[in-house]
Every structure is written in C-alpha cells, then in structure tokens.
Amino acid sequence: MTSPAAPSPTLLTLPTEIFESILPFLRQQDLIQCVRVSQAWNGAIVPYLWQILDIRFREQLKRFLTSETQQALAKNAKFVRTLHIIGNKLYHRFLPFQQTLMAEPGDAQTGESSVGLFTNLRTLELHYLGHPEGDHDLSIVALVQQNPSLRRLKIDVKMDPMALMSIITKYAPNLHDLDLSVVTWRGDVKALLENLPGCIRTVRLRDVHHRASDNTGQASSVESGVSSSTITQHHALESFSIGGNLEGQDENILIPFLKSCSRNLKSFGGKRSIRFFRNAKIASALSDLGIFYPQLSRDSLPPDASDADVARTISLNPNCTSIDLNLRSVGPLAAAAIVDNCERLEVLDIMKRGTSGLLGSHLQAILSKATGLRRLRAHRLLATDNISAEGILSSEWATTSLTHVGFKINVPRVNDNMLSNNTDVIQSSRDTQRQVLRRFGQQTNLRMMVIGGMVFTPEITHQRNCLEMTLESGLDELVNLKDLELLDIRHMDHRVGVPELEWMNQNLPNLRQLIGIRDSLIPPSSEVQQWLQTHRPQWR
DSSP states (O other): OOOOOOOOHHHHTSOHHHHHHHGGGSOHHHHHHHHHHOGGGTTTTHHHHHHHOOBOOOGGGGGGOOHHHHHHHHHHGGGOOEEEEOSHHHHHHHSOOEEEEOOOTTSOOEEEEOOOSOSSOSEEEEOOOSSOOSOOHHHHHHHHHTOTTOOEEEEOSOOOHHHHHHHHHTSOTTOOEEEEEEEEEEEOHHHHHHTSOTTOOEEEEEEEEEOOOOOOOOOOSSOOOOOTTSOOOBTTOOEEEEEEEOTTOHHHHHHHHHHTBOTTOOEEEOTTTHHHHTSHHHHHHHHHTTOOOOEEEGGGSOTTOOHHHHHHHHHHOTTOOEEEOTTSOOOHHHHHHHHHTOTTOOEEEOOOTTOOSOOHHHHHHHHHHOTTOOEEEOTTSOTTSSEEHHHHHHSOOSOSOOSEEEEOEEOOOOOTTTSTTOHHHHHHHHHHHHHHHHHHHTOTTOOEEEEOOOOOSSSOOSBSSSOOOSTTTTGGGGTTOTTOOEEEOTTBOOOOOHHHHHHHHHHOTTOOEEEOGGGSSSOOOHHHHHHHHHHOTTOO
C-alpha cells in the first residue's frame, strides 16, 4: 500500500459511514500500514480507523510492532475502542506500568500505576497465557479502572479472586457483557452475582468454585469494595450461564440473585445446568421469570435417576419443548408426567426397547394435547405398547405440524388366505385403515413416516395387525404429503405391490427412501423386483 497524496477538501468531508463500511474489509496488516504511512489522514480517517481496529497482535505479528508502529499506536490509542491482548510480551507492553510499594508489616501491598495507552476502551479481552511471566493482577485492575466506559470484558487469565471481584463489581460500572468462559475462578460467587453492575446484559461463568468469605479480616492485595448486604438489581440482564461447583449452595447463591432479575432474562443455562431445574425452589424462581428447561435428554439426567426423579424433573419444567429419552427406559411415573406436561412439547423421542411405562394410550393422549408437536418417535416399543386404530379415530389430533412420526398402530386384520370369502370383515378392516391413513394425510408437513415396529418374539418378526399400505386400504389418502422424503414400512405385513409403487412414484415427488419392500411376510413378486430395478433401484 503506497502513501496517498494529501487529502483534498472533498476527501476530508466524506461521511464517516464510508470509512466504517470499507475499512473492516482490509487485512490487519493493511490497517496497520494505513496508520504508519498516512500522516495526511490524521485529521479525518485515522480516528475512525482506530475505532474499528481490533488490536489482536500475536507473537507472529510482532514484526509489525516496529518503533514506527508503536509511535502511531501511542499517538492514536485514544481512538482505540477494542483491545485484545494475546501473549505475555504484549501484556507487559499494553498494561499500565505498575510499581509495587513496600508495605508496613501487617498491611497489604499497594501500588501506583502510570496512565496506560488506552483510556477509551469499550471492549477488552485478556486471552490465555500459556506460560505467564509475572503477576499482572494490579496492572489489569489499573487498565480497567482507567476505562470506565468499558462495555465488554473477557478474562481468560488466572487472577486473584479479590482482584477479579474488584474489577467486575467496582471498576467497571458500565459493563454489559462479562465472559469468564475459560478461566477457573475460585471465590465468593454469591457476592460476585449480587454486586454485578446493574446494566449488565450477558454473563458467562464457565468454571466457578464457590469459596465464601471467611471474614477473618485478612487484607487482600486488592481492595474488593463490595458488600453482599445490598443486592444490585439486574433488570437489564438477558442471558446468564454458570458452571462449576457451588459447594452445595445452589439455593443460597442463585435464588437471591434471580430475585434481582426481571423477565428481560430470557436465557439461563450452562454446562449441566439441569441440576438447577431439578431443584424445586430454583425452578420456581426461574418459572417466575418465565424460564423453563427447554430440552430434556438422557444426557442431562444422572445415570442412576429413578422413574420418580425423571417425572419430577418433567413436572418442574412444564414448558419443556423437547424430551429425548432415547435409550433410556421410561417408567409409569415419567410417562404420566409427560402426558400432564406436553402442551408445549415439540419433540418426543422415546425409543428404548423394553420400556414398560409408556403405552399407546399415553401417545394418543399426547397427540390429542400437544398442539406444536413436530416429532414423535416411539416405534421400537414392545408389541403391546402401540396406538390402536380405535384410539386414533376416537379423538382429534391437536397438531397439524408433524414432520417426523414413528410408532406402531394396531389395526384389526384378518388372514385373507383363511377368510377370503368373508369380504365384509376384510372391507371393514380396510375402511378402518383408510380412516387412519386419512389422519396422516392431514399432516401435510410430514417428511419422515415410520409405520409399524419390530415384534420381539421368537415366533413373529413382523407386525401382523397393521396397515396394509395398499390402494384398497387407503394409501391414496397420503396424496397431500408432497414433502414426504422417507417412508419406512419394515417389519409390517404391508402388501405393497406394483400399483402401489407406481402411485407413490407419481404422487409423492420428494420420496427419496422407501424402506421395507422386501421385508414383508410375503416375499415381493418378480414384477415388484423388476419394477424397483427399472424405476427406483434406491428403494429397498
């Protein structure tokens, strides 16, 4: 990049937004070069350039930290709004100089700081030091103290808890975003939360370990300046996450803090935060704020959680939108809790073989109550745990938004070979099947449909009392499922032949997978085999 000519009056009057829209697309090196070679820009461009320039110097970029660049940095540091410090040498370079003074016996050490380069920061990120050299606590405190307009603070360096407490609760009054997502912090979590700035909006505490104040009167190297006697109101807080070990003080720490928040708090979580939602008092405090555990899965529950534990967790979070207990048994208490708290349910995935608590009647009740249900998978349950055709037709389904569905339907079927003359019985069964398929045909958003299920008995490997999936039994009722991508009819006596294949090929344009044609009790005919090979070899 060559040095530009002296700016014309027209250049000096260009709108700020032009620079702010162009300069972010330049490389870091080019931005630095702009500052180094453009003396003529000092009056117009440089202030805007430095405002958007993230100082992210790494050790591999130290060649750009020439004396000339450092002079430009010192001259324009007042315009810098975002500072990222990475690498120990840069900590020494960018932090205010700190001189430790000798203390009298029994007193804490104190220090005097020079005014640092940066005094107008809005964002400060202190990145991890792989091999720290020296103690930066006092200098970091001084840097924050000299930037009262700081909005975002990310700290990934190990600091004394009292120094960190001072920074957050005393020297950053306008802080909006606090991120301790990497550093492990051991200190008084209760006092920290109660004294967060009232304007804070986002808090991330990844790995905190609670150590309550010992009240021994021992002096700290940095004055804390906080007291937990008065709780700051945090009505601006929108997102809060916390992880680590609160030493069994979950209620004592979180409930007072949650009472200081308002319904602006929309997100509450963190690693393994399900434990907070299993606590009745904390769950109640979160409920008052309109916050519920959104997704319950087997991974979020202890391995030894009992049926009663699962049911209690579900009951404490009635607005849960997703329950995924795949590979986990569901007992009768948990099944009843799911039914009682399924109004907001969008996803229910229960595929554990041998589950004895969830019955077809439960699934039917969920379909009749969950207006927003999109995904229901339960087709690996035992042969007795299925939805009957009578149950489906006896009540309306609350949802019209199903995209994925999988469960077994028990439909009365006669053995056509033995009762071929009993046409009335055969027709009655097919009339019932048509009505059931019509119900599925109303779910026009369906993309995946798994009908039938495995029967785990030594004598039977297919579900016999099931939908035939033939045109006579109502396959054509699925004509509106234009988005259907997968149809799985394995382990069913489905009776699909060439007419059904041709109908699907013509009327289900997005059907990519048809699974189970060759799995019927009656082996597919040679005509079916030939049709598949010719028209849809990917169907199987």
